[in-house]
Amino acid sequence: MTASSARPAGRSGPAGITAAGWGWRYAGRRAPAVHDVSFTIEPGQRVLLLGASGAGKSTLLAGIAGLLGGADEGDQTGALLVDGARPETQRGRVGLVLQDPDAGVVLSKVGDDVAFGCENLGVAASDIPARVAEALEAVGLDVPPGRATKALSGGQKQRLALAGVLAMRPGVLLLDEPTANLDPEGVREVRAAVEHAVAESGATLVVIEHRTEVWADLMDRVIVVGAEGGLLADGPPVEVFARVGDDLAAAGVWVPGRPIDLPVLAPAVTDGESALAASGLSVSRDRRTIVRAGLEVRVPRGAATGIVGPNGAGKSTLALTLAGLLPEAAGEVLAAPQLAGRSGRRPSRWTSRELLTRIGTVFQEPEHQFLAATVRDELAIGPRSRGVATADVDVIVDELLERLHLAPLALANPFTLSGGQKRRLSVATVLADAPPVIVLDEPTFGQDRRGWVELVALLQSEIAAGTTVVAVTHDDDVLRHLGAHRIDLGLPVPAGVAS
Amino acid sequence: MTAAVADVPAVDTRPAWLDGVNPVTKVVLALLLSVPLFASIDVTSALAAIVLQLACLPLTGLPVRTLLKRMLPIVVFAPVAGVSMLLYAEPGGRVYWSFGYATVSDDSIALAIAVCLRVVALALPTILLFGRTDPTELADALAQVAKLPSRFVLGVLAGTRTLGLFLDDWRSMGLARRARGVGDTGAIRRFFSMAFVLLVFAVRRGTKLATAMEARGFGSGIPRTWARPSRLHPRDAVAVLGGVAIMALAIGAAVAAGTFRFVWS
Numbered sequence: 001m002t003a004s005s006a007r008p009a010g011r012s013g014p015a016g017i018t019a020a021g022w023g024w025r026y027a028g029r030r031a032p033a034v035h036d037v038s039f040t041i042e043p044g045q046r047v048l049l050l051g052a053s054g055a056g057k058s059t060l061l062a063g064i065a066g067l068l069g070g071a072d073e074g075d076q077t078g079a080l081l082v083d084g085a086r087p088e089t090q091r092g093r094v095g096l097v098l099q100d101p102d103a104g105v106v107l108s109k110v111g112d113d114v115a116f117g118c119e120n121l122g123v124a125a126s127d128i129p130a131r132v133a134e135a136l137e138a139v140g141l142d143v144p145p146g147r148a149t150k151a152l153s154g155g156q157k158q159r160l161a162l163a164g165v166l167a168m169r170p171g172v173l174l175l176d177e178p179t180a181n182l183d184p185e186g187v188r189e190v191r192a193a194v195e196h197a198v199a200e201s202g203a204t205l206v207v208i209e210h211r212t213e214v215w216a217d218l219m220d221r222v223i224v225v226g227a228e229g230g231l232l233a234d235g236p237p238v239e240v241f242a243r244v245g246d247d248l249a250a251a252g253v254w255v256p257g258r259p260i261d262l263p264v265l266a267p268a269v270t271d272g273e274s275a276l277a278a279s280g281l282s283v284s285r286d287r288r289t290i291v292r293a294g295l296e297v298r299v300p301r302g303a304a305t306g307i308v309g310p311n312g313a314g315k316s317t318l319a320l321t322l323a324g325l326l327p328e329a330a331g332e333v334l335a336a337p338q339l340a341g342r343s344g345r346r347p348s349r350w351t352s353r354e355l356l357t358r359i360g361t362v363f364q365e366p367e368h369q370f371l372a373a374t375v376r377d378e379l380a381i382g383p384r385s386r387g388v389a390t391a392d393v394d395v396i397v398d399e400l401l402e403r404l405h406l407a408p409l410a411l412a413n414p415f416t417l418s419g420g421q422k423r424r425l426s427v428a429t430v431l432a433d434a435p436p437v438i439v440l441d442e443p444t445f446g447q448d449r450r451g452w453v454e455l456v457a458l459l460q461s462e463i464a465a466g467t468t469v470v471a472v473t474h475d476d477d478v479l480r481h482l483g484a485h486r487i488d489l490g491l492p493v494p495a496g497v498a499s
Numbered sequence: 500m501t502a503a504v505a506d507v508p509a510v511d512t513r514p515a516w517l518d519g520v521n522p523v524t525k526v527v528l529a530l531l532l533s534v535p536l537f538a539s540i541d542v543t544s545a546l547a548a549i550v551l552q553l554a555c556l557p558l559t560g561l562p563v564r565t566l567l568k569r570m571l572p573i574v575v576f577a578p579v580a581g582v583s584m585l586l587y588a589e590p591g592g593r594v595y596w597s598f599g600y601a602t603v604s605d606d607s608i609a610l611a612i613a614v615c616l617r618v619v620a621l622a623l624p625t626i627l628l629f630g631r632t633d634p635t636e637l638a639d640a641l642a643q644v645a646k647l648p649s650r651f652v653l654g655v656l657a658g659t660r661t662l663g664l665f666l667d668d669w670r671s672m673g674l675a676r677r678a679r680g681v682g683d684t685g686a687i688r689r690f691f692s693m694a695f696v697l698l699v700f701a702v703r704r705g706t707k708l709a710t711a712m713e714a715r716g717f718g719s720g721i722p723r724t725w726a727r728p729s730r731l732h733p734r735d736a737v738a739v740l741g742g743v744a745i746m747a748l749a750i751g752a753a754v755a756a757g758t759f760r761f762v763w764s
Contacts, residue, residue: 062710065714067710067713067714091716091719091721092716092719095714095715096714098707098710098711098714100707102661102664103704103707103708103710103711104711105660105711106657106660106708106711106712106715107635107656107657107660108634108635108660109635112635112726112727115726115727116712116715116717117715117716118724118726119723119724119725119726120715120716120717120718120719120721120723121716121719121721122721122722122723122724123724124724125724125725125726125728128724128726129726132726149660150660150663161711164715165714165715168715168716285670320674323678325674325677325678326674351682351683352676352677352678352679352680352681352682352683353680353683355677355678355680356678356679356680359678360678361674361675361678363671363674363675363678365668365671367696367699367700368668368671368672368675368696369672369675369676369678369679370696371676371679371681371692381679381680381681382679382680385679385680385681386680415699429679433680
């Protein structure tokens, strides 16, 4: 009894959401992020929220969650109400799960993290353990409450975030691209957990997700926010996809059943030569813990190779080792003889400058590899470093800016670009030095349909030009379109296996 | 990609006597066991304190190996403090060696040894007391027992959890710089450019974390409850009395031996 009386509004059960000509302009911005949006979501409804990137979907979600702050954070127009009251006054009625699995974890132990929300809402301490157990059960997270949160996989972290929200017993569940950064296994886990949780609690559900096929059959309504304000469409999924499917696809949404407009490359016939090869290879991030041992690896020249396997199998570590960035823990990675540097054929022994023109690496997080204050300078760093004359550097940079549609952004700071633009720039910085081998770590993570198509098309043209491409990916469609060979790392090695 | 990590407790998980002492009491004990040692520089009190504290090792549940590993940096660096005393302390007794202002004498040797031991005696309680203390438990105690503002304590606690992510960022950025052809030279410049990017990440991660915490009702103005109550027990009084006894014995031994002298006398 203490639990419910401690709650401010004291209401439970699913909540309704009403927007009436609602808009929000962040302080310091000229244009509003959301403009003139009106809808009524009935309690218990399940809504998929779509729109082009930059249309203000996340702002709308933050608004419903009551997290936009007061007048000094921005200007509000119209009204946005949850259960007929302002969302800020209803803490705990609305639960929000964000895209980044690492962003949602607050405390270092699973049980403590789930309890965090209950404590903040003033739930009696004696009621909390039951709520925690119930929430973990609801999301199917079958780990002891003392388990370290940092030891969880991405899918588990997202389910933990969901459990933390469910323990507060909210009337509305808001999910902002909850599966964009997960592998297929994680996506399945989270989708199942959400379905189960919503079925049990009956809570109203609002989800933002580009990958609509994951969620479409769970939803009974789709709302499409227009980039210029207002709503583009609002109705049952089938009806909305039929009516504005083309617009949505052009805006980057994966509309269910719409094929990708790209050729599928036939598995490349290689001349049998390897660009990179290793036998008896052990890989390690920190030279102490061996992630994988006894690997036999061959990367055929002038074709695509995909490194696949579940989370924790050592895919990224293998890729970075093949790329000459991490030293081999055992065995040797050998490059083709024509690639040999001054100190031989082992990429890990090459100097940074030798590596530049031989193997290019695109990191999972583009920002890790940005060095300059403008897009233009970013592209010029490689060519300058290898001693290309200034006039020729300009030619290379201009050509790349055009080819990757980055020309209008030439003077922008790389850190201010959108996710898709950052990815293109990170690939462009590698192409600027025309290395014969390109290694990419999860290049399509978090990309919408448009970014995905642009990237795969770019890699296809590189393969056609004779470049060797190595990609770590969970995305089967990428490998299919590239006609890639596969290095399957299978099941993860049990912890504690050493060389 | 995150590699699968095994469960954290690499330390012994059997409960030790000290585990039942409130972390706030441990903070008090750490002060109690170090501040009086600043009063005198002599071998006897420091040595007595070290021996008595080491005798308490079984109560802490720390394996000897762990203790040695953590003491190593202190044992290595304590002589650095000793050397300046050895060379520049006021000479007295027999003079063994002198060069310019530097003089090694009976008095300066005695002082150097005393300073070395003192550094060890000051560091030891912190290692013994906090070697097994969980940061979450410390935060709970600071907020509930010491009544520090919960917003501040929990904010810091959640923030420190992200330190591991920064370590990963730092490693990746180093590799990325090698990949981009700028990894051969200019290590100092590289350091600052990476530090700057890390700062950008820190601000962003902080904002995200704040959003996630607010979304879970943090800072809502509702009086907070605590799922893990932190209280003081009779054992805390025993621990404090034990600490007082150790200090009294250590200082008393020095006085009895006639070696006690105030630093300022």
